[in-house]
Amino acid sequence: MHHGGRPTPALLRLRRTVVGLVIVALLVALFCGIQLSRSVPPLDVANVLPAHLVASGNPPGLPLPAQGSADVEVEGLGQIGALRANEALPLASVTKLMTALVVLKDHPLSPGQQGPAITVTPADAAAYSADLAQQDSVAAVAAGESLTELQALEALLVPSADNVAVILADWDAGSVPAFVSKMNSEAQQLGLSTTHYADPAGLDPQSAGSAADMVRLATYVMAQPVLREIVAMPQVTLPVAGTVYNYDYALGHDGIIGIKTGSTPQAGGNFVFAAQRTVDGRNLTVLGAVLNQGGQQPLTSALDEAERLSVAAFSSVSQVTVLPKGTKVLTLDAPWGKQAVAVTTQAVSTLGIPGEAASDRVDLSPGISHLPSAKTGEQLGTVLVSFPGGTAKVPVVASGSVPPASASYRLGRI
Numbered sequence: 487m488h489h490g491g492r493p494t495p496a497l498l499r500l501r502r503t504v505v506g507l508v509i510v511a512l513l514v515a516l517f518c519g520i521q522l523s524r525s526v527p528p529l530d531v532a533n534v535l536p537a538h539l540v541a542s543g544n545p546p547g548l549p550l551p552a553q554g555s556a557d558v559e560v561e562g563l564g565q566i567g568a569l570r571a572n573e574a575l576p577l578a579s580v581t582k583l584m585t586a587l588v589v590l591k592d593h594p595l596s597p598g599q600q601g602p603a604i605t606v607t608p609a610d611a612a613a614y615s616a617d618l619a620q621q622d623s624v625a626a627v628a629a630g631e632s633l634t635e636l637q638a639l640e641a642l643l644v645p646s647a648d649n650v651a652v653i654l655a656d657w658d659a660g661s662v663p664a665f666v667s668k669m670n671s672e673a674q675q676l677g678l679s680t681t682h683y684a685d686p687a688g689l690d691p692q693s694a695g696s697a698a699d700m701v702r703l704a705t706y707v708m709a710q711p712v713l714r715e716i717v718a719m720p721q722v723t724l725p726v727a728g729t730v731y732n733y734d735y736a737l738g739h740d741g742i743i744g745i746k747t748g749s750t751p752q753a754g755g756n757f758v759f760a761a762q763r764t765v766d767g768r769n770l771t772v773l774g775a776v777l778n779q780g781g782q783q784p785l786t787s788a789l790d791e792a793e794r795l796s797v798a799a800f801s802s803v804s805q806v807t808v809l810p811k812g813t814k815v816l817t818l819d820a821p822w823g824k825q826a827v828a829v830t831t832q833a834v835s836t837l838g839i840p841g842e843a844a845s846d847r848v849d850l851s852p853g854i855s856h857l858p859s860a861k862t863g864e865q866l867g868t869v870l871v872s873f874p875g876g877t878a879k880v881p882v883v884a885s886g887s888v889p890p891a892s893a894s895y896r897l898g899r900i
Contacts, residue, residue, distance in 0.1 A: 529857045529888060530819040533848045535869065539808055543840025546802030551791045554754060554778030557697035558795050561705065561771040564874035566799050566839055571698040574680045575777045578748030579623065579646045580700060580756045581688030583707050584669045584681075586639055586716075589654050591672070593635055595712045601635025604657050614649045622648045622689065626727040633725065636712070640722040643713070643746060645730035651687035662686060673699075676706060691752040700758045700775035704745055708760055708771070717744030717760075734759075736789045740796045741772075747785055753777070755784030761796040765803050766837050772799040808844045808873050809834040815848060815869060815882045818860050822895035826886035828866045834878045844873035848882070860888040 493501075548567030550556050557571035595601050611629040618624050625647035627633075633641070633653075641650040655665035662685065669683040673695075681695030681703075695703075707713050716722075720737050723729045733747045734757070741761040748756035756779070761772045774795050779787035809830060816828035850867040860866070867882045 527821050528855065529860065530817075530821075531850065531854055531857065531866070532817045532819070533815065534817055535813065535815045535846060535848055537845060539844040539846055539871065539873075541806035541808050541838050541840055541842045541844060541873070542810075543804065543806055545841030546798070546839065548798050548802070549794045551776060551779060551787075553780055554776065555697040556774065556776045556791070556795065557701045558772065558774040558799050559701055560799060560803055560839065561773055562875060563770075563803065563837075563839055564842055566772075566802055567795070568698070572680055572696045574682075574694045574696050575756075576688075576691040576694050576750065576753035577681075577700075577777075578688045578693075578750040578753035578756050579648075580695075580746050580748040580758050580775075580777075581683060581686065581693045582642050582646065582651055582748075583700075583703055583746050583758065584673060584683060585651050585654060585665075585686045586642055586713055587703075587706060587710070588665070588668050588672050589635070589639065589658050590710055590712065592658050592668075595636060595639075597711050597715060599636065599712075603632045603634055604638055604653065606631040606633065606653065610649070610653050610656075613652060617649050623733075624649045625724060625730055627653070628726045631726050637722075637724055639712070640716055640719065641724055641727065641730070643716050644719050644722045644732045645727070646733055646747065648687040648689060651685075655686040676703065678703060688748055688753075689750065691750070697775040697777050700777070701773050704758050704760060704773045704775070707745060708773070714744070717746060733785065734789070736793055740793050741800070742793065742796060747788070749785040749788075755779035755781075755786070755788035757785075757788040757792045759792045759796065761800070763800045765800060766805065768837055770800065770803060772796050774799070802839060803837060804840065805835055806838040806840050806842075807833055807835045808838070808878075809846070809869065809871050809880060812885075816850075816866060818857075818866075818884065818888050820859075820888050820891070822891045824888045826860055826884055826888045828860075828882045829885045830869060831881045831883055834871045834873075834880060836873065836875045836878075838873065838875050842874055844871055846871045859890040860884045862887045 550569040555570040557568045559565045606627045608629040623646045625641040641647045659665035673681045678699040681699045684690040684692035721731045736742045741763040758775045776788045776791045781787040811833040813830045818826045847870045864884045869880045
């Protein structure tokens with residue numbers, strides 16, 4: 487029997503093996519602890535919603551004129567059709583819309599007010615006789631006659647009196663050139679980029695502008711309650727001229743409530759118009775401009791074209807879906823191989839124009855960039871949709887779940 491002394495080789499080997507196993511076990515435990523305690527990469531959240539959306543339905547086909555230019559929009563909803571809308575053309579008496587705006591800006595009136603008196607001079611009376619001899623559009627005046635500002639504006643816009651345009655220009659600015667300078671300054675301020683005025687009446691073909699500019703101008707005219715009332719008048723009674731009539735015989739047809747006609751040999755027939763109608767319980771206004779129409783009676787052509795466009799414009803407005811319910815907005819990708827998507831919880835529908843453009847912005851909920859997992863139904867953000875008729879916010883939720891990283895992934899990653 488052996489007592490004491492050196493361990494046998496077998497015992498030494500056993501000891502070394504046990505120590506090695508313990509070390510390996512400790513290292514494995516340490517590795518597992520480190521791997522399991524390491525933070526997991528967040529989900530990769532990607533926005534897959536296009537930045538631009540299109541309202542459902544086929545874009546309307548308006549019966550645009552065969553010649554000249556045109557622009558039509560539904561107020562608050564946007565443009566609905568156009569033909570060479572940015573081409574500058576002679577405006578004829580449509581020029582008087584700017585004349586009226588400048589006068590009203592310098593001498594404001596509220597509905598029911600008459601405004602200051604304007605005395606007709608002998609020169610004004612002589613100019614009327616000369617204009618009448620040239621078969622211009624005029625309203626009879628007499629030296630010493632007193633017109634209120636409101637009556638002068640009525641004479642300007644209802645019977646389209648060229649002579650009263652000059653009377654107003656002299657009264658407002660002291661001279662026609664000074665007034666025309668004001669007209670062009672106002673055109674710049676209102677963003678009428680293709681419009682230039684050479685006179686207050688529109689007899690000069692150098693007074694020119696585009697259909698798009700005239701629609702823009704119409705919005706400012708119709709925003710003035712006094713002018714809105716005047717352009718809707720089929721007739722008006724003046725001190726010397728008596729009862730005079732509006733050249734806009736489309737008034738009252740197909741919802742048309744104004745605004746201004748114009749016609750000269752150079753300009754052809756022009757009509758800037760507004761029409762109102764209720765569609766799906768909402769009161770809508772169509773604004774349009776038809777310029778440079780021809781035919782045997784150019785002005786009649788312009789009025790007829792405007793009526794057709796007005797009817798078609800209202801018919802083109804309907805309930806549209808800008809963003810369908812269930813639209814995929816986000817993708818959620820986990821490094822451990824799990825995926826899900828996030829979708830809209832409701833549709834964005836509105837009264838609008840089929841095919842019109844809308845834009846969107848996706849706002850992620852706080853902390854999404856560090857999201858370790860996702861649950862079905864969890865709100866991950868919102869979509870802000872901007873369309874011509876307004877804006878809407880829609881929640882975005884996960885349509886499926888992405889479970890937390892598994893232990894096998896945590897242990898196996900490098």
